[in-house]
Amino acid sequence: xxxxxxxxxxxxxxxxxxxxxxxxxxxxxxxxxxxxxxxxxxxxxxxxxxxxxxxxxxxxxxxxxxxxxxxxxxxxxxxxxxxxxxxxxxxxxxxxxxxxxxxxxxxxxxxxxxxxxxxxxxxxxxxxxxxxxxxxxxxxxxxxxxxxxxxxxxxxxxxxxxxxxxxxxxxxxxxxxxxxxxxxxxxxxxxxxxxxxxxxxxxxxxxxxxxxxxxxxxxxxxxxxxxxxxxxxxxxxxxxxxxxxxxxxxxxxxxxxxxxxxxxxxxxxxxxxxxxxxxxxxxxxxxxxxxxxxx
Numbered sequence: 124x125x126x127x128x129x130x131x132x133x134x135x136x137x138x139x140x141x142x143x144x145x146x147x148x149x150x151x152x153x154x155x156x157x158x159x160x161x162x163x164x165x166x167x168x169x170x171x172x173x174x175x176x177x178x179x180x181x182x183x184x185x186x187x188x189x190x191x192x193x194x195x196x197x198x199x200x201x202x203x204x205x206x207x208x209x210x211x212x213x214x215x216x217x218x219x220x221x222x223x224x225x226x227x228x229x230x231x232x233x234x235x236x237x238x239x240x241x242x243x244x245x246x247x248x249x250x251x252x253x254x255x256x257x258x259x260x261x262x263x264x265x266x267x268x269x270x271x272x273x274x275x276x277x278x279x280x281x282x283x284x285x286x287x288x289x290x291x292x293x294x295x296x297x298x299x300x301x302x303x304x305x306x307x308x309x310x311x312x313x314x315x316x317x318x319x320x321x322x323x324x325x326x327x328x329x330x331x332x333x334x335x336x337x338x339x340x341x342x343x344x345x346x347x348x349x350x351x352x353x354x355x356x357x358x359x360x361x362x363x364x365x366x367x368x369x370x371x372x373x374x375x376x377x378x379x380x381x382x383x384x385x386x387x388x389x390x391x392x393x394x395x396x397x398x399x400x401x402x403x404x405x406x407x408x409x410x411x412x413x414x415x416x417x418x
Contacts, residue, residue: 130176141206142176144199145188149174152192163187164382179203179210182328183384186338186355190383196338196356211324301325304346311349311389313375321347321389328353329395334402334410337361341400341412342386348393351375352400352412353386360405365390368399 127146130139149159160167165184172178180188185203189196300307303320316322321344329350330341338355352365357379365387366374375387392398401411 128175134176135206135209137209138176138179138206141202142174144202145180145185146174148188148192148194148199154191159188159191162191164384179207182340183355187383190356197333200338301346306347306349308348309391311347312373312391313388316342316344316347316349316351316386316389319347319389321349328415330400330412330414332410332412335404335406335408337402337404339363339400339402339410339412341365341395341398343392343395343398344389347389348391349389350392350395350398350400351387351389352402353384354379354402355384357383357385357402358405362403363387363400364402365398365400368397 130142134142154162156167156170159165159170163170163184164187165173165180169178169180169184173180173184180203182200182203185199186196188194189199301320304325305319306314306321311319311321316326322342325346326342326344328340329343332339337357340353340355341350342353343350350365352363352375354361354363357363359379359381361379362376363379363385364374364376366372373390375390377385377387379385387400390398396414399411401409403409
């Protein structure tokens, strides 16, 4: 990894600076792709994407790289946070552009059913469309009447249909969740945030702190209305917990094994301030993440 491919010309300057810092750290450590993957626990292909700025690495990977190369992880994490914000904004712009493209395609496809705005009227086509619409409306009315007759008439006309139709209160919440998200609120408690789709773009760090040599974060997902604790640069025997911020109650915890990074299961939370993440290190040192300043 001594020779790097040029980064994309349109890359955000903050992402470029961060990626160049990562490259310098790898060069200083004299790490090959295989050695970097083995030392950090992230695959060779992942690091190739991170170091070419095709994908922003997770915070875990940044801290792991700092540990391997002897760099101060706080400096790299600071640059990562700046790059992460720029990366997120770029993704949002891309989503808006893609959505605009889909809308344009839909409008073009719908153009075959009527003249575009501002064009000259077409009387024959308009009359034909009106006839088709009226026929369709009549068909709908007949279908509704038929359903009523099949229901038995009188006071029982709507019961069979109601029994077959899903109750709005049972399905609306699930329909509102983004694709891949599998829980919300109390149903998330005790579940894996990544496995339930609550992590990644659906989560953010709301509190953090260095406790000894470990970095502890409170991660919160508004979509899932749940939080969890995450730790980087941990040691064997460290304990990580997420629980109520101001009162006693159920908590979720995990004990660190062989990996230097870990997170707890989720805990339902109406807001980030309702929970806090804490760690007790094997050395006996204890501390909790402190809320980040609201931008």
